[in-house]
Amino acid sequence: MPRNRSIVLLSAGHACVDVYQGAVASLVPFFVAERAYSYAAASGIVLAASLLSSVAQPAFGALTDRRSIPWLLPVSTILGGLGVALSGLGGSYPLTLLFVAVSGVGVAAYHPESARIARLASQGSHSSMGWFSFGGNVGFAAAPLLVTAVVATGGLRFSPLLVIPAVVGSVFCLPVLRALEKTASAGSGAPTVTGTDDRGSFLKLSLAVVCRSVAFVGLSTFISLYARQRTGGGTAAGTAALFVLYLGGAAGTVLGSRLADRWDRVTVVRMSYLVTVGAVAGIVFVPGPAIYPFIALTSIGLYVPFSLQVTLAQDYLPSRMGTASGITLGLTVSIGGLISPVIGGLADATSLRTALTPLILAPALSWLLFRTLPEPATPFGAEPVRTPGPVAAPGPGSPFE
Structure with missing residues (x-):
């Protein structure tokens, strides 16, 4: 096939x-x-x-x-x-x-x-x-x-x-x-997975995913209410903000994979988180309808790393790809959800703007963690392409070819 x-x-x-x-x-x-x-x-x-x-x-x-x-x-x-x-x-x-x-x-x-x-x-x-x-x-x-x-x-x-x-x-x-x-x-079998588990890099990656989850879950929980406050609009303003957040995520996922076919994954993810720091700051501090472009940029910035982090986790733990996928897609994401009540409590005690301000630090921490991560050699026999150029066609012998 x-x-x-x-x-x-x-x-x-x-x-x-x-x-x-x-x-x-x-x-x-x-x-x-x-x-x-x-x-x-x-x-x-x-x-x-x-x-x-x-x-x-x-x-x-x-x-x-x-x-x-x-x-x-x-x-x-x-x-x-x-x-x-x-x-x-x-x-x-x-x-x-x-x-x-x-x-x-x-x-x-x-x-x-x-x-x-x-x-x-x-x-x-x-x-x-x-x-x-x-x-x-x-x-x-x-x-x-x-x-x-x-x-x-x-x-x-x-x-x-x-x-x-x-x-x-x-x-x-x-x-x-x-x-x-x-x-x-x-009898052709799947490609043989090679390489040594790099548990230290996998741990740093997992912490970066946790920080990403804190930012995205926190924003998705409160962005509708915050957009209504910042724009002075009603329910439609909040619904539009949530729609932009989700739509930008879909675009970011595809964009991230395309960029990683030209540059290495760690570089793409690192730069994405750096852009997201400024984008989240724009959501928090920019008033009026100008908040919407920053919501879109934040969503794209948080979703560019999404699939790349899964493959990085698999490559850091090549002997335990299922465990790597399960932790990256599941456990680390749930931790972000546990932070939402804390944000809500802070908003009740102060203001929603004050409660969302610490979320600027979340992508910044992810960026710092990725600064120390290496780009692993993939266990599927293809070295990462680090400079712009055409992507080579897959060679013969794949079980899905």
Whole structure:
């Protein structure tokens, strides 16, 4: 199967899975309206899905390091959709928590193995990995539209219809898995992973991802309210700010992978974080509608490193690619979510502007950490290209060629 087709299918499947990362939060207003859940109860539902998913991902990563489990992709996709689909049935709060937790486990099981397979299918291409990550961004952003279209039509009793993306996503996985099985039967195998684990660099990278997560989660939580304050606008001003933040993320993911095909990943990520420092400062201090370009620049700056950090983590821990993917995509991201209540408490005690000001330091810390990181040689046989120029076509022999 041609490499590009495999990546397109994996990206589409990734979008179908990450719909369920955004779906739980999108269901909260409907839970509050139909079941009279308190805000605390509603936030508990989101926490049950996101925290369990983030913490479980490294465990699934360690499991996939011991053995390849490609069938986990369609199974986990269905599990993620089934949990969300069942969460709208019945009125029991414990059952609702259980169902969204099941969805979180499905999402957690999907990402480490899918990232490993996508890396093999891409033959180490940063551009291909960027498109794989882009699929997840699209799915996350589409979740509110999908949930509103379904649940606003017929209420929570229509929630079983939300399983449809999971069914579609599981079907997208099948041709890629058949290609893997065919390759294994032919005896050509996957590329041999070489290299020594660099745990020190992986730790620094993980800390940089934590700082990035603090900045992005903090802004995504409060940017709508802050934009309304700074522009003097209403709900539309806040919604526009959140839309720009998400849209810029999708653009940044693709841009980052393209830049990394011309320059090394560490340099691209380092410069991106440096630009983000100024962009976040613009959000905090620039008044009026001029805040929107800074929101877009911040989003792009925070998402340029997104897929590059995953491949860097895999290259720093070549013998434990699943663990590296699970920690980078899951555990470090959840820590950013834990900081949001601190920002909210500070905003209650002072002002939202004061509470958001420390977020300027987050990309600055990421930049400092990346200043000491080396560019690893990729375990897929392709040395990083460090100067502008045409990207060489992949050589023959790939299991996805």
